[in-house]
Amino acid sequence: MTDLRHYLNRLRGYAGMRLYAQLAAMVALGLFDGIGIYMLVPMLGLLGLLGDDAGAGSLPLAGDWFEALRGLPADYALPVLLAAFVLVMTMQALLQREQSIRSARLQQGFVRHLRLTLYEALMRSNWIFFVRRRRSDFHHLLTSELARVSQATYLLLQLVSSLVFTIIQVGIAFWLSAKLTAIVLVCGAAIALVMRRRIRRAKDVGNRTSELSQRYYAGLTDHFNGIKDIKSNRLESSYLDWFRALTGRMESNFADFARLQATTASLYKISAAALIALFAYLAVEALHVGAGELLLIVVLFARLWPRFTAIQSGAEQIGSSIPAFRSLRQLERESAEACESAEAEPAERAEGLQVKDGIACRHVYFRYGDEDDAEYALKDVCLQIPAGKMTAIVGKSGAGKSTLVDLLMGLLEPESGTVLIDGKPALRERRLALRHAVSYVAQDPFLFHDSIRDNLLAVRPDAGEDELWTALRFSASEDFVKRLPEGLDTVVGDRGIRLSGGERQRLVLARAILRKPSILVLDEATSALDADNEARIQEAIDRLKGTMTIIVIAHRLSTIRGADQVVVLERGEAIVKEVERQGLTGETSAGGGSEPSAGAR
Numbered sequence: 380m381t382d383l384r385h386y387l388n389r390l391r392g393y394a395g396m397r398l399y400a401q402l403a404a405m406v407a408l409g410l411f412d413g414i415g416i417y418m419l420v421p422m423l424g425l426l427g428l429l430g431d432d433a434g435a436g437s438l439p440l441a442g443d444w445f446e447a448l449r450g451l452p453a454d455y456a457l458p459v460l461l462a463a464f465v466l467v468m469t470m471q472a473l474l475q476r477e478q479s480i481r482s483a484r485l486q487q488g489f490v491r492h493l494r495l496t497l498y499e500a501l502m503r504s505n506w507i508f509f510v511r512r513r514r515s516d517f518h519h520l521l522t523s524e525l526a527r528v529s530q531a532t533y534l535l536l537q538l539v540s541s542l543v544f545t546i547i548q549v550g551i552a553f554w555l556s557a558k559l560t561a562i563v564l565v566c567g568a569a570i571a572l573v574m575r576r577r578i579r580r581a582k583d584v585g586n587r588t589s590e591l592s593q594r595y596y597a598g599l600t601d602h603f604n605g606i607k608d609i610k611s612n613r614l615e616s617s618y619l620d621w622f623r624a625l626t627g628r629m630e631s632n633f634a635d636f637a638r639l640q641a642t643t644a645s646l647y648k649i650s651a652a653a654l655i656a657l658f659a660y661l662a663v664e665a666l667h668v669g670a671g672e673l674l675l676i677v678v679l680f681a682r683l684w685p686r687f688t689a690i691q692s693g694a695e696q697i698g699s700s701i702p703a704f705r706s707l708r709q710l711e712r713e714s715a716e717a718c719e720s721a722e723a724e725p726a727e728r729a730e731g732l733q734v735k736d737g738i739a740c741r742h743v744y745f746r747y748g749d750e751d752d753a754e755y756a757l758k759d760v761c762l763q764i765p766a767g768k769m770t771a772i773v774g775k776s777g778a779g780k781s782t783l784v785d786l787l788m789g790l791l792e793p794e795s796g797t798v799l800i801d802g803k804p805a806l807r808e809r810r811l812a813l814r815h816a817v818s819y820v821a822q823d824p825f826l827f828h829d830s831i832r833d834n835l836l837a838v839r840p841d842a843g844e845d846e847l848w849t850a851l852r853f854s855a856s857e858d859f860v861k862r863l864p865e866g867l868d869t870v871v872g873d874r875g876i877r878l879s880g881g882e883r884q885r886l887v888l889a890r891a892i893l894r895k896p897s898i899l900v901l902d903e904a905t906s907a908l909d910a911d912n913e914a915r916i917q918e919a920i921d922r923l924k925g926t927m928t929i930i931v932i933a934h935r936l937s938t939i940r941g942a943d944q945v946v947v948l949e950r951g952e953a954i955v956k957e958v959e960r961q962g963l964t965g966e967t968s969a970g971g972g973s974e975p976s977a978g979a980r
């Protein structure tokens with residue numbers, strides 16, 4: 380119930396007055412429909428299908444109309460009534476059309492609002508939020524779960540419309556015959572009470588649907604990301620088995636829901652038949668109701684009963700979709716808690732913070748888990764990254780190199796200790812401003828499924844053709860891009876799959892340089908290059924020294940040869956080595972682990 384309340388509040392908050400206008404239109408539609416039915420009896424009377432005493436004369440209000448119609452010349456009465464009937468029905472149809480369009484707009488607008496709010500909250504979340512979560516869950520929520528919420532919104536609007544319609548028609552029926560309507564309503568209420576349990580069962584099915592589709596998305600994302608490993612290790616059959624089992628569970632879950640709905644529909648049909656029999660018996664034998672009144676009540680309830688069924692089935696479906704809204708809300712709440720920038724960055728700050736002296740760590744501790752016994756990835760790290768110089772970070776795999784770089788770039792916050800930018804603590808605002816000035820080239824370079832040109836322009840849309848080629852030249856990519864059949868307009872494929880690892884790395888490096896950063900961070904950025912290309916890039920990076928702060932994570936000695944200082948990390952602890960200008964010799968292995976011969980902590 381709480382989830383439903385939150386959902387309704389959210390819908391009301393989004394739609395505001397539009398929701399009440401929709402409700403008013405629904406009321407008007409119900410009234411028009413009721414008037415249309417009400418006109419049936421005078422019509423049938425004028426057609427001579429009902430006897431005088433059993434016709435409109437016995438109905439409230441209709442008697443006056445009927446008399447007025449009878450006052451008209453005989454040739455005009457029926458055409459006037461029929462024309463009025465067509466007019467009422469036309470107005471109802473036009474209003475219905477307008478209401479359907481507005482309802483669809485409201486539904487789509489609401490779903491877009493949810494989509495946008497969640498996407499924005501995710502985009503504004505800090506890095507640790509992403510580190511601790513599965514990416515496929517975001518896809519799942521933003522696609523499949525949102526589609527379920529969209530469906531629930533559609534059904535909710537239908538349900539409200541059915542409810543309004545039903546209430547109005549029941550009101551009319553009451554007015555026509557309070558006794559008969561009371562009988563039908565008592566039976567209806569008894570049935571609704573019995574059916575309540577079925578809505579709860581629908582909710583259980585909905586919970587299972589959320590859980591299964593989340594697994595489905597997570598599995599698919601993992602499998603297609605790792606498809607090369609699967610194919611090369613001939614693991615297809617075990618993944619197929621997993622897929623068969625999960626889709627089997629999804630199928631039976633869906634079948635459960637279909638069974639639930641079909642049973643509900645048949646229960647309603649059976650009870651409708653029993654009710655009509657009881658109703659006819661009581662009307663004729665006990666209450667001695669007139670033919671006109673009986674006809675109207677039968678018409679009304681014949682139209683209303685399917686609405687009861689629709690209300691029940693709509694409530695079941697909404698019940699089964701509400702868990703999707705709950706998951707959405709939960710992620711929204713969690714990402715709001717992890718929000719690092721509440722509002723859009725002012726344009727002037729997009730320039731980025733220019734680091735003059737350097738970035739420093741003072742007794743920095745960091746760990747990924749928030750449990751007490753979680754291992755520290757960085758322990759008591761003290762170091763200074765001087766501005767305009769090149770610092771290399773080396774160490775064994777898992778020593779904490781990427782974590783340290785993430786802290787220096789302001790992506791992560793230390794658990795204790797301080798990161799200082801030009802001697803001032805790197806508080807949130809400064810960290811965000813710093814990131815505008817950073818270009819980061821990851822270990823696993825990422826390219827969008829787009830042309831090379833668009834991949835480059837993604838970081839600097841205003842860059843001219845000359846600047847693109849200069850950046851490509853810098854990263855030793857010019858030759859291979861020129862050789863591609865469509866040059867800069869060649870589409871690189873999903874994550875750049877149509878290029879070799881080394882080509883991808885060089886393009887990402889070109890993109891990083893194109894941004895003209897004041898801090899360039901290279902995380903094993905040349906690991907996939909051959910010696911020749913690496914040497915060319917190394918020379919280019921050497922030429923950058925003095926113009927920007929360069930931080931490189933490296934395994935190869937060749938990569939750190941030009942560094943001004945080397946930070947050796949070992950199990951999260953850092954040792955800093957000043958390097959003689961002539962470069963590093965074999966005394967320090969880039970794999971880390973050797974004792975420092977000089978340095979400061």
Ligand SMILES: Nc1ncnc2c1ncn2[C@@H]1O[C@H](COP(=O)(O)OP(=O)(O)OP(=O)(O)O)[C@@H](O)[C@H]1O
Pocket residue numbers: 510511747748756774775776777778779780781782783
């Ligand atoms: N997302 C994460 N969640 C939990 N622990 C993590 C996460 N990322 C890294 N770690 C842990 O933090 C420690 C440091 O990892 P980090 O990636 O910084 O090492 P690294 O020196 O960059 O390694 P490599 O050279 O293999 O990339 C490791 O023990 C690692 O297991």
